[in-house]
Amino acid sequence: MSLTDIAHRINELASSWEQFKLINDRKLKEIESKGRADSATIEQLCKVNNAIDSCKERLDLIETAAQRPEVNTDFSTSDKYFSDYIRKGMESGLSHKTLSGDDSDIGGYLVTPHIVKRINKRVTDSSPMRQICSSQRISTETLDYIIEDFDRAGAGWSSETVDDEDGGNKSKYDFAKDTDTPKIQKISVTTYELYAQPQISQKLLDDAFVDVESWLVEKIAETFSKEESEAFIKGEGTFQPKGILAYENGNSYNKIEQVKTEKLDSDSIMMLYYSLDEYYSKNASFLMNRSTLKDIRLLKSQTGQYLWQPSLSLEAPDTLMGTSISICRYATSAKQSATSNCDGRFQTSL
Structure with a gap:
């Protein structure tokens, strides 16, 4: 897609957002004057809301395509052996040292490093949690962290010298009191195995024009x-x-603090936003599903400013009170659960 097309999509999003604000303001005035909004206004608002979602989806697809690396056609010998195994069942080349093999009695064969990289890239592109969390590659079943507890090292002010009982001076460190010391503990994060066994028809395997590797990558x-x-x-x-x-619920280790409110409004968003410790507010993200996002688009601050703002560039995300937003279909909506919106720095959460 050309830069002109991208600019057109961005302008379309900006125009839809301005139209959305005008219609929503009209809806609020109708509720204030008549006690309810006209059905035509509500219908228009839903239509524009859906148009914004459609614009965002197209821009997200453009961004994903722009970040996708070029296809590497210079395959290694192990890729050829793996392709022969998939298409023809030929196992002779799988013993080659460039292709890792598992015990064929219990697990078959591992895919090539080239395919692994492609699968990891596609999963990261499509997984919101992978995008906002940090990831660590390990070769064992557990990942051990050495962390401090929530107590910080204590400190105190002191003069350079202190008068002793004999009228002399001693160093301040002779009379210094012990300060608090943070406790160190080891945290073990247990990992779990996730597997996939996609099935492909023999007809597709026999078709020389079918890219079996790409099909396998997409399915997995x-x-x-x-x-x-x-x-x-x-x-x-x-x-x-x-x-x-x-x-x-809680703010200690192995708990997550919850902010409970009667309804999803600007006050509840404010409470959630400011409940996050300032130390973690940098690089924090809101996590919600599309249904919750549609409700949040309607919210305004006491000064009349909309809390949600769309991104008008491919690099920057949409924001809620200046904080980036990530959409996950499995996050609960406000109608399903009181925990419909999450805010935090997911990279450092354990």
């Missing part, structure tokens, strides 16, 4: 992204990750 990446995204939000912690909605 789609499955992994769906399963990961749901588990990171709703996982119960048994044979799968423990999702953020499964933690108890």
Whole structure:
């Protein structure tokens, strides 16, 4: 897509947003004067709201395509052996040292490093949690962290010298009191195995024009992204990750602080925004589903400013009170649960 087309899409989004604000302001005036909004106004508002979503989807697709690396056609020998195994069942080349092999009795063969990189890239592109969280590659079942508790090292002011009982001076350190010391603890993060066994028809395998590798990458990446995204939000912690909605309320380790309100309005968003410690506010993100986002677009501050602002460039995300927004289909809506909106610095959460 050309730069002219991209600029046209961005201008279309900006125009839709301005139209949305005008119609929503009219709706608020109708409610204030008549006690309810006209059905025509509500219909127009929903139509423009959907148009904004459509513009955002197209821009997101453009951004993803722009970030996608060029296809590498210089395949290694291991890629050829792997392709022969998929299409023809030929296992002779799989013992080549450039292709890792698992025990064929229990797991078959591992894919080539080239395919692994493509799968990881596609999963990251389509998984909102992978985009806002940090990831660590390990070769064991657990990842150990050495972290401090929430107590910080204490400190105190002192003069350079202190008068002693004999009228002399001693160093301030002779009379210094012990200060608080943060506690160190080891945290073990357990990982879980996620697998996929996509099936392809023999007809497609026999078709020389079908890119089997790309088909395999797309199917595995789609499955992994769906399963990961749901588990990171709703996982119960048994044979799968423990999702953020499964933690108890609190601000200590292994808990997530919850801000409970009667309804989703500007005041509740303010409470959530300012409940996050200033230390974590940098690089923080809001996480919600599309239904919640549509409701939030309607909200205004006491000064009349809309809390949500669309991004008018490919590089920058949409923002809520200046904080970036990530959309995840598995986040609950305001009608389903009181925990419909999350705010935090996900990169440093354990």
